Amino acid sequence: LAKTTQPISMDSYEGQEVNITCSHNNIATNDYITWYQQFPSQGPRFIIQGYKTKVTNEVASLFIPADRKSSTLSLPRVSLSDTAVYYCLVGPGNTPLVFGKGTRLSVIA
Amino acid sequence: DGGITQSPKYLFRKEGQNVTLSCEQNLNHDAMYWYRQDPGQGLRLIYYSQIVNDFQKGDIAEGYSVSREKKESFPLTVTSAQKNPTAFYLCASRNHETEAFFGQGTRLTVV
Numbered sequence: 001l002a003k004t005t006q007p008i009s010m011d012s013y014e015g016q017e018v019n020i021t022c023s024h025n026n027i028a029t030n031d032y033i034t035w036y037q038q039f040p041s042q043g044p045r046f047i048i049q050g051y052k053t054k055v056t057n058e059v060a061s062l063f064i065p066a067d068r069k070s071s072t073l074s075l076p077r078v079s080l081s082d083t084a085v086y087y088c089l090v091g092p093g094n095t096p097l098v099f100g101k102g103t104r105l106s107v108i109a
Numbered sequence: 110d111g112g113i114t115q116s117p118k119y120l121f122r123k124e125g126q127n128v129t130l131s132c133e134q135n136l137n138h139d140a141m142y143w144y145r146q147d148p149g150q151g152l153r154l155i156y157y158s159q160i161v162n163d164f165q166k167g168d169i170a171e172g173y174s175v176s177r178e179k180k181e182s183f184p185l186t187v188t189s190a191q192k193n194p195t196a197f198y199l200c201a202s203r204n205h206e207t208e209a210f211f212g213q214g215t216r217l218t219v220v
Contacts, residue, residue, distance in 0.1 A: 032206070034208070036209075041197070041214065041216070042211075042213060042214065043199050043201070043211025043212055043213055043214055044152070044199075044211050045211070046208035046209065046210075049208065087151065092206075093205045093206025093207070094205045094206070096140075096142055096154050096157045096167065097142065097154075097201070097209055098154065099144070099151040099153075100151050101150060101151040102151055
């Protein structure tokens with residue numbers, strides 16, 4: 001499974017756009033890129049998934065360059081409630097999800 | 110409502126005892142997973158099952174056991190052989206290439 005690298009932590013002010021980049025240099029052809037969000041003492045929650053180019057849903061956008069060796073999760077206009085840990089996962093759809101340590105995002109008023 | 114349910118939410122165990130954590134899903138998912146999370150850390154895979162009556166060890170299976178007799182249920186037993194069982198345990202389920210759904214977790218404390 002592809003190894004992922006993300007920043008350990010990030011800080012942002014409310015109302016700003018936050019971009020969290022994940023590196024996955026050895027991504028395989030059949031791997032998808034998926035992001036999850038986790039609040040303290042809760043299970044992770046799916047945010048977005050993509051294979052290439054750009055994916056957008058009601059909460060986030062995912063940008064994937066042509067070489068797919070990295071991806072960027074973009075959260076528009078964050079609020080205090082977006083304070084959480086964000087995990088980037090890379091793998092095919094039929095294997096267990098492998099979580100790293102994630103990125104701890106702190107949103108400041 | 111469809112979802113995945115873990116019980117109990119909090120569990121206390123005396124040293125030397127086995128305890129079983131429940132995980133039930135009504136999402137008709139084939140695959141189910143158990144993870145352990147320690148404070149400030151990511152999730153580590155304990156066991157997973159891709160189909161009924163079959164399961165595989167994850168990265169930290171020692172001291173744990175599971176069964177998958179029904180599609181809906183994937184209980185995890187923390188045995189006395191697990192030397193440091195105090196942790197937050199998370200169960201998840203999904204079908205291939207779809208998002209995973211997680212339960213709310215069970216916080217196990219050894220007293």
